Amino acid sequence: MRAVVHEKYGGPDVLHLEEVERPIPKDDEVLVKVHATTVTRTDVGLRSAELFISRFVTGLRRPRNKILGMEFSGEVEAIGAGVTELKVGDQVFGGKGFGAHAEFICIRVSASLAMKPAGMTFEEAASVFDGGSLALACLRQADRLEGKSIVIYGASGSVGTAAVQLAKSFDAHVTAVCSTKNVELVRSLGADDVVDYTQEDFTKDGKTYDVIFDSVGKTSFRRCRRSLKPGGTYIETDLGFLWHVPLLLLLTRWIGDKKVKLGITAYSKKDLLLLKELIEAGKYRAVIDRRYPLEDVVEATRYVETGEKTGNVVLTVIRAT
Numbered sequence: 001m002r003a004v005v006h007e008k009y010g011g012p013d014v015l016h017l018e019e020v021e022r023p024i025p026k027d028d029e030v031l032v033k034v035h036a037t038t039v040t041r042t043d044v045g046l047r048s049a050e051l052f053i054s055r056f057v058t059g060l061r062r063p064r065n066k067i068l069g070m071e072f073s074g075e076v077e078a079i080g081a082g083v084t085e086l087k088v089g090d091q092v093f094g095g096k097g098f099g100a101h102a103e104f105i106c107i108r109v110s111a112s113l114a115m116k117p118a119g120m121t122f123e124e125a126a127s128v129f130d131g132g133s134l135a136l137a138c139l140r141q142a143d144r145l146e147g148k149s150i151v152i153y154g155a156s157g158s159v160g161t162a163a164v165q166l167a168k169s170f171d172a173h174v175t176a177v178c179s180t181k182n183v184e185l186v187r188s189l190g191a192d193d194v195v196d197y198t199q200e201d202f203t204k205d206g207k208t209y210d211v212i213f214d215s216v217g218k219t220s221f222r223r224c225r226r227s228l229k230p231g232g233t234y235i236e237t238d239l240g241f242l243w244h245v246p247l248l249l250l251l252t253r254w255i256g257d258k259k260v261k262l263g264i265t266a267y268s269k270k271d272l273l274l275l276k277e278l279i280e281a282g283k284y285r286a287v288i289d290r291r292y293p294l295e296d297v298v299e300a301t302r303y304v305e306t307g308e309k310t311g312n313v314v315l316t317v318i319r320a321t
Helices: 043-046 054-056 122-124 129-142 158-169 180-188 221-227 244-254 271-282 294-305
Strands: 002-005 014-020 029-039 071-079 093-095 104-108 113-115 149-155 173-178 193-196 207-212 230-235 257-263 288-293 312-316
Touching: 002 221, 014 294, 029 043, 029 122, 029 294, 043 180, 043 193, 043 294, 071 104, 071 122, 071 193, 093 158, 093 193, 093 271, 113 271, 129 158, 129 207, 129 230, 129 257, 129 271, 129 312, 149 158, 158 173, 158 180, 158 230, 173 180, 180 193, 193 288, 294 312
Parallel strands: 149 173, 149 207, 173 193, 207 230, 230 257, 288 312
Antiparallel strands: 002 014, 029 071, 029 104, 029 312, 071 093, 093 113
């Protein structure tokens, strides 16, 4: 099968297409023929290993898992001997830590895998789980959101577009912060108020909020602290996990009434099924910026690295007919 492989850390050019052995499903796994996957900021970070601490997970000198790709959609090609929940030909979607930048992937049926939402294309379904899972992990740090006011900074990215929709489904009042070109998109996702950061600074308008969620790691607790209400929560993503974050988590736990919390993604079938339920209820949709064929993965990766993407960047593995 074809797969995008990287045998060393570095820039986008370390990625290349290669013929590799097709995986064989274990008894509790299915083999999925991948129709679409995405290039995420996490993929970019794991490939470059610029944050050296990541190498303790991915491999100190070279990557242990040579095929990136954290989310996918496709069709079940084969099933393990113990699988009864799915059958060959079922259309599925889900997420895994690696391996989706390929024509086939094996995944346990008990893992983050479910039937593709009705009426959703493969490209849309492939764009749901990674951003949605991280947004859920972060929003849960605020406990109950019903009736609370929340700022989502970076509201037009993969995590941000997910967070806007999820926060609204939890009955929060959402103020979304994005650039001029994405104001209408973010408003269409349900944001109650939209702040164009190129025109105004939400931290200087005198308003205060129960929760501030930085979905892109480009602001700080110090900058936003005065915009939090007493007892408010500032949420970082695991993508912004720098040396100062653990210190702030500890300090704000014991000092003051405004807390810093960190949302760390833990993929689960429960979250996938929640996202599917919201999609089928018309409360959540995938946002796709650009689509590239699998062989153009280097170009797709370079675009993600600009930091200018809106929503998701899709890699099409099998073209729609």
